[in-house]
Amino acid sequence: MMEQAAPTAWLWVATERVTGEEVGLVGLVTREGMPEIGSIIVSPQQGKGYAYEALACIRDEGFRHLGLAAQFGCQLPVNHRSIGLMHKLGFDQVPGHPDRIHWHLSRATWAEGLGSSVG
Numbered sequence: 001m002m003e004q005a006a007p008t009a010w011l012w013v014a015t016e017r018v019t020g021e022e023v024g025l026v027g028l029v030t031r032e033g034m035p036e037i038g039s040i041i042v043s044p045q046q047g048k049g050y051a052y053e054a055l056a057c058i059r060d061e062g063f064r065h066l067g068l069a070a071q072f073g074c075q076l077p078v079n080h081r082s083i084g085l086m087h088k089l090g091f092d093q094v095p096g097h098p099d100r101i102h103w104h105l106s107r108a109t110w111a112e113g114l115g116s117s118v119g
Contacts, residue, residue, distance in 0.1 A: 010066075014041065014054045026054040028062055034072045035062060037089075052085055059089055063110050073103035 011027035024041035037058055039051040062068045073091055075082045083101065086093075090113060091103035 010058070010061075012054070012058075014039070014050055016045075016050070023048075023050050024054075026051070026058055028058050028066075028071070035066075035068050035070075036072045036074060037062070038073065047081065052088060055085070055089055059105070059110070063107050068107065070104060070106045072105075075101050075103075077101055 008030040009027060011025060011029075013022050014024040014026050015022050022042075023045040024039055026039040028035050028037050030036070037055055039055055041051050059071060062071050071091075073086055075086070077100070086101075086103045089105070090110060091105045092109075094102040094104050
């Protein structure tokens with residue numbers, strides 16, 4: 001998926017900066033033509049800010065260097081930490097999906113509030 005002429009996935013192993021310990025997997029995967037941001041952080045490392053730090057970089061990379069018009073996310077409603085994380089990343093909840101929470105962040109919204117302040 002990453003090596004196609006037009007890649008449909010960009011995936012990275014998230015590592016702790018000081019120790020180099022692998023703490024999870026983060027990425028941007030195109031599903032049904034929509035770039036979806038996401039992370040999987042191993043249980044002992046959850047709640048330490050790794051997902052936010054990594055996904056903020058991926059979000060910015062997607063808009064700055066990949067030229068994406070928007071990014072999306074999807075999660076189960078019981079994943080309360082991820083709800084806060086998506087809000088913190090600047091995503092808005094998309095109504096009308098009772099079984100899963102869907103998220104959206106446009107390039108314009110990112111540029112207005114986040115793009116100019118991120119290195």
